[in-house]
Amino acid sequence: MSRVYNFSAGPAALPEEVLKQAQEEMLDWHGAGMSVMEMSHRGKEYMSIAAQAEADLRELMSVPENYKVMFLQGGASSQFAMVPLNLLRGKGTADYINTGSWSKKAISEAKRFCEVGIAGASPEGAFSVPARDALDLNPDAAYVHYTPNETIQGIEFPYIPETGGVPLVGDFSSTILSRPVDVSRYGVIYAGAQKNIGPAGLTVCIVREDLIGETLQGTPAMFDYKIHADADSMYNTPPTYGWYLAGLVFQWLKRKGGLEAMAQINERKAGKLYAAIDGSDFYNNPVDPQCRSWMNVPFTLADAELDATFLTEAAQAGLKTLKGHRSVGGMRASIYNAMPEEGVQALIDFMADFEKRHG
Numbered sequence: 307m308s309r310v311y312n313f314s315a316g317p318a319a320l321p322e323e324v325l326k327q328a329q330e331e332m333l334d335w336h337g338a339g340m341s342v343m344e345m346s347h348r349g350k351e352y353m354s355i356a357a358q359a360e361a362d363l364r365e366l367m368s369v370p371e372n373y374k375v376m377f378l379q380g381g382a383s384s385q386f387a388m389v390p391l392n393l394l395r396g397k398g399t400a401d402y403i404n405t406g407s408w409s410k411k412a413i414s415e416a417k418r419f420c421e422v423g424i425a426g427a428s429p430e431g432a433f434s435v436p437a438r439d440a441l442d443l444n445p446d447a448a449y450v451h452y453t454p455n456e457t458i459q460g461i462e463f464p465y466i467p468e469t470g471g472v473p474l475v476g477d478f479s480s481t482i483l484s485r486p487v488d489v490s491r492y493g494v495i496y497a498g499a500q501k502n503i504g505p506a507g508l509t510v511c512i513v514r515e516d517l518i519g520e521t522l523q524g525t526p527a528m529f530d531y532k533i534h535a536d537a538d539s540m541y542n543t544p545p546t547y548g549w550y551l552a553g554l555v556f557q558w559l560k561r562k563g564g565l566e567a568m569a570q571i572n573e574r575k576a577g578k579l580y581a582a583i584d585g586s587d588f589y590n591n592p593v594d595p596q597c598r599s600w601m602n603v604p605f606t607l608a609d610a611e612l613d614a615t616f617l618t619e620a621a622q623a624g625l626k627t628l629k630g631h632r633s634v635g636g637m638r639a640s641i642y643n644a645m646p647e648e649g650v651q652a653l654i655d656f657m658a659d660f661e662k663r664h665g
């Protein structure tokens with residue numbers, strides 16, 4: 307068996323320790339005589355797995371008491387609809403900040419349900435976010451939605467938008483658990499699991515309790531936060547195995563020292579990679595240094611004709627899935643929590659060697 311360094315943006319690499327533990331527990335979880343996949347979600351054993359995972363996530367993120375934590379299906383893309391359906395609460399307009407591909411998808415989904423105000427956007431042609439004091443927020447908006455980390459463009463907010471009394475909603479799919487976050491600043495935090503939490507099929511939603519309970523008329527039960535919150539995410543069959551695996555990841559993060567420790571590691575990993583890119587005329591990252599993502603690092607080669615060779619040789623060196631998103635081109639290295647520092651170093655070494663040979 308030889309495992310590669312997998313730089314996929316999502317589904318993304320998982321910690322090897324976690325995969326090994328899951329393997330050990332695969333056929334017989336803690337003497338239950340069955341796999342977690344085969345358990346009733348209402349049985350004592352699975353309930354304990356689910357409760358432990360929630361408790362660990364609450365501890366890791368210091369989630370305040372007045373927030374519900376839900377483990378749902380449907381991906382972040384379902385949240386693009388679930389947020390307006392639950393948060394409009396009689397209002398007809400919501401504010402969105404547009405910083406890239408995922409913001410745009412959230413905006414077009416919201417337009418099915420309400421008027422969307424654009425409270426700020428990345429300046430045309432620039433790889434950055436709007437300045438903190440340039441946001442044009444409507445005090446009558448039902449909520450403000452933004453994307454703290456744009457997975458495709460590799461742009462990350464260096465600040466949390468100030469929204470006064472208007473609830474702030476963050477699509478944290480590609481940055482959750484990368485560092486501590488002040489949950490109390492948010493009305494809703496949501497994330498698809500397949501980047502920095504666990505396997506695809508699970509969505510984590512952290513929702514302030516006072517925002518739960520009033521939905522737009524016609525909202526399906528599966529899109530109602532209250533239905534899921536009241537049932538502890540077991541209104542229907544939850545994504546049981548993904549929830550379990552997320553729980554193993556949470557325990558792994560606790561063993562690593564929690565999110566403060568992850569922040570230091572992630573800042574170091576990203577810092578090294580950006581330094582290697584900036585230190586060369588052969589590689590380029592266009593993002594404003596203030597807004598560079600710790601998790602997704604897009605870069606181009608001086609000669610795009612070499613892209614295919616770069617990818618082939620990288621794969622031969624055990625560095626996989628570096629092809630950039632089709633909308634951006636070039637390369638993208640996603641370096642979530644599960645990417646070890648040695649993996650980032652191996653990429654940097656490979657890049658230097660490639661430049662020597664082809665630059």
Ligand SMILES: *Cc1c(COP(=O)(O)O)cnc(C)c1O
Pocket residue numbers: 316380381382383384408453455456457477478479480498499501
């Ligand atoms: C991947 C991603 C999504 C889409 O997630 P799905 O789980 O596939 O719906 C949405 N927003 C961001 C920021 C993402 O990175």
